[in-house]
Amino acid sequence: xxxxxxxxxxxxxxxxxxxxxxxxxxxxxxxxxxxxxxxxxxxxxxxxxxxxxxxxxxxxxxxxxxxxxxxxxxxxxxxxxxxxxxxxxxxxxxxxxxxxxxxxxxxxxxxxxxxxxxxxxxxxxxxxxxxxxxxxxxxxxxxxxxxxxxxxxxxxxxxxxxxxxxxxxxxxxxxxxxxxxxxxxxxxxxxxxxxxxxxxxxxxxxxxxxxxxxxxxxxxxxxxxxxxxxxxxxxxxxxxxxxxxxxxxxxxxxxxxxxxxxxxxxxxxxxxxxxxxxxxxxxxxxxxxxxxxxxxxxxxxxxxxxx
Amino acid sequence: xxxxxxxxxxxxxxxxxxxxxxxxxxxxxxxxxxxxxxxxxxxxxxxxxxxxxxxxxxxxxxxxxxxxxxxxxxxxxxxxxxxxxxxxxxxxxxxxxxxxxxxxxxxxxxxxxxxxxxxxxxxxxxxxxxxxxxxxxxxxxxxxxxxxxxxxxxxxxxxxxxxxxxxxxxxxxxxxxxxxxxxxxxxxxxxxxxxxxxxxxxxxxxxxxxxxxxxxxxxxxx
Amino acid sequence: xxxxxxxxxxxxxxxxxxxxxxxxxxxxxxxxxxxxxxxxxxxxxxxxxxxxxxxxxxxxxxxxxxxxxxxxxxxxxxxxxxxxxxxxxxxxxxxxxxxxxxxxxxxxxxxxxxxxxxxxxxxxxxxxxxxxxxxxxxx
Numbered sequence: 041x042x043x044x045x046x047x048x049x050x051x052x053x054x055x056x057x058x059x060x061x062x063x064x065x066x067x068x069x070x071x072x073x074x075x076x077x078x079x080x081x082x083x084x085x086x087x088x089x090x091x092x093x094x095x096x097x098x099x100x101x102x103x104x105x106x107x108x109x110x111x112x113x114x115x116x117x118x119x120x121x122x123x124x125x126x127x128x129x130x131x132x133x134x135x136x137x138x139x140x141x142x143x144x145x146x147x148x149x150x151x152x153x154x155x156x157x158x159x160x161x162x163x164x165x166x167x168x169x170x171x172x173x174x175x176x177x178x179x180x181x182x183x184x185x186x187x188x189x190x191x192x193x194x195x196x197x198x199x200x201x202x203x204x205x206x207x208x209x210x211x212x213x214x215x216x217x218x219x220x221x222x223x224x225x226x227x228x229x230x231x232x233x234x235x236x237x238x239x240x241x242x243x244x245x246x247x248x249x250x251x252x253x254x255x256x257x258x259x260x261x262x263x264x265x266x267x268x269x270x271x272x273x274x275x276x277x278x279x280x281x282x283x284x285x286x287x288x289x290x291x292x293x294x295x296x297x298x299x300x301x302x303x304x305x306x307x308x309x310x311x312x313x314x315x316x317x318x319x320x321x322x323x324x325x326x327x328x329x330x331x332x333x334x335x336x337x338x339x340x341x342x343x344x345x346x347x
Numbered sequence: 348x349x350x351x352x353x354x355x356x357x358x359x360x361x362x363x364x365x366x367x368x369x370x371x372x373x374x375x376x377x378x379x380x381x382x383x384x385x386x387x388x389x390x391x392x393x394x395x396x397x398x399x400x401x402x403x404x405x406x407x408x409x410x411x412x413x414x415x416x417x418x419x420x421x422x423x424x425x426x427x428x429x430x431x432x433x434x435x436x437x438x439x440x441x442x443x444x445x446x447x448x449x450x451x452x453x454x455x456x457x458x459x460x461x462x463x464x465x466x467x468x469x470x471x472x473x474x475x476x477x478x479x480x481x482x483x484x485x486x487x488x489x490x491x492x493x494x495x496x497x498x499x500x501x502x503x504x505x506x507x508x509x510x511x512x513x514x515x516x517x518x519x520x521x522x523x524x525x526x527x528x529x530x531x532x533x534x535x536x537x538x539x540x541x542x543x544x545x546x547x548x549x550x551x552x553x554x555x556x557x558x559x560x561x562x563x564x565x566x567x568x569x
Numbered sequence: 570x571x572x573x574x575x576x577x578x579x580x581x582x583x584x585x586x587x588x589x590x591x592x593x594x595x596x597x598x599x600x601x602x603x604x605x606x607x608x609x610x611x612x613x614x615x616x617x618x619x620x621x622x623x624x625x626x627x628x629x630x631x632x633x634x635x636x637x638x639x640x641x642x643x644x645x646x647x648x649x650x651x652x653x654x655x656x657x658x659x660x661x662x663x664x665x666x667x668x669x670x671x672x673x674x675x676x677x678x679x680x681x682x683x684x685x686x687x688x689x690x691x692x693x694x695x696x697x698x699x700x701x702x703x704x705x706x707x708x
Binding site for chain 2: 122123127149150151152154163165166167168169170171174175186187203204205208209210213216217220223224232279280
């Protein structure tokens with residue numbers, strides 16, 4: 041039965057502390073960029089997320105880039121946002137992804153298109169991320185499409201996950217929303233990057249109270265900071281991000297390579313604290329346009345070798 | 348009510364360029380209420396067009412009239428009384444009114460002066476907000492009377508996205524997060540548990556996605 | 570060069586705090602047309618645009634100080650309406666500076682001379698070429 045499971049699924053279900061990272065596909069048709077990033081991360085992570093037109097900027101499609109990663113032996117997590125595709129396209133792409141041997145997937149709402157380079161486009165949002173999760177579950181477990189009696193002879197085998205942001209509002213509702221995602225079939229969760237450990241711990245407490253940590257594997261997001269400027273930018277300009285002043289103060293005295301070194305240090309410390317929290321099943325390292333930092337972080341956080 | 352905004356003046360001049368005999372028609376209902384296309388706005392636009400044209404060699408003649416509603420033929424027929432073979436009719440009504448005029452006067456070009464924007468309400472003095480998208484399957488009862496289709500920028504049905512912060516939507520412009528509002532309202536009504544149930548994919552075929560819609564009331568036809 | 574034509578819309582309450590009823594209609598000063606308004610709150614952009622359409626080079630609105638408005642909230646409205654009308658004038662290609670708002674403290678208008686002096690002073694420095702001067706029209 042294990043042969044049917046993805047590497048990520050096996051690692052999480054074995055109870056090992058999982059490590060995933062993120063790879064942003066290029067704004068071009070260059071497959072080599074994807075291969076380079078993939079090979080860089082290969083030995084250091086259990087799976088690599090490939091974003092789906094993140095911040096609504098057109099990039100190589102997540103499924104295509106994920107298939108390229110798979111072709112060089114890197115296990116991908118392809119992402120699907122609800123912003124750009126209707127239920128026909130989403131279900132169709134799920135079949136295609138499964139046919140290409142892609143297993144892990146992340147269901148997301150998607151950043152509003154006004155943030156990207158196609159702000160004049162229509163958005164879709166035919167179904168939301170919760171409905172997408174259920175759709176994946178129904179396709180995988182029952183071989184059924186939305187609202188159709190037809191049963192597929194070869195259903196897709198997808199290991200679905202969802203994102204959750206413990207720092208977004210309404211804060212009191214976030215654990216309830218996680219529960220709903222679990223009910224909808226989410227098997228793993230990747231959170232928004234954690235800088236505010238206190239707030240994250242509060243969220244985890246709520247999560248544990250509802251017993252959700254036993255029903256879904258939660259990977260806490262982390263991001264290494266490159267500079268104080270980057271920290272401030274994330275605090276002020278990125279929706280749903282919580283960067284405490286204490287973190288910014290730590291970055292402020294440093295510039296250039298020293299700042300990056302401090303950013304990596306903070307990231308490693310965060311990972312070590314997260315490992316100690318009950319219910320945290322792994323980390324998801326989002327080193328935005330800095331994938332080279334991941335090997336150092338994984339190694340120094342004591343997460344090698346990967347199972 | 349339907350809300351719209353007057354087109355930029357330059358665009359209006361462009362639409363009327365080359366015409367000498369203009370009939371400007373206002374509407375006394377929705378667009379009057381949002382200070383866009385009622386009798387006052389017709390008078391102001393006509394005056395502006397005359398002032399703008401004053402320096403030119405040829406001055407276009409501009410006639411003005413306003414009817415109760417441009418979406419009903421009974422009222423649009425009154426325009427015929429003032430219509431004297433004008434070269435062009437410019438309507439200050441919403442898109443529906445413009446099209447009714449075009450149907451009534453098929454031999455005359457009919458152009459819009461207004462960009463029709465949304466279905467909404469007057470929240471407070473001078474503030475009009477969108478709150479209905481005419482989706483054809485109203486589910487306001489489940490969400491404490493707050494519409495996730497029109498007021499959530501992503502039309503989500505199962506709770507807020509991760510971009511909700513301080514009660515505001517990630518798109519900015521002070522837009523409230525509809526889901527924060529829904530949660531607050533249902534909490535007040537002690538109905539927050541309503542949100543536990545999974546809301547399945549919406550039937551969009553009753554919305555514009557299913558094609559242009561119509562309503563036929565046989566019981567009202569003689 | 571023609572004399573500048575000015576239309577002045579004056580709040581009735583501001584005028585008659587200091588002047589006798591009928592004084593305005595008896596007086597005449599070259600180039601200034603006085604229009605009495607029941608309150609500056611009644612002044613809509615269309616009246617101002619029409620004044621320009623009828624040939625005014627400048628339009629002056631005399632409104633009472635908000636704290637002294639006889640209709641309590643009437644003169645509160647005039648400021649935003651003047652701003653709006655300036656936008657409308659600019660769209661139509663006219664210099665918005667030709668529209669002037671002057672706040673009056675009743676009973677400051679104690680005589681016709683004071684009134685007309687105030688109006689002329691308010692329009693001083695605004696472009697002299699009349700809108701109706703044919704010599705300045707594009708050929």
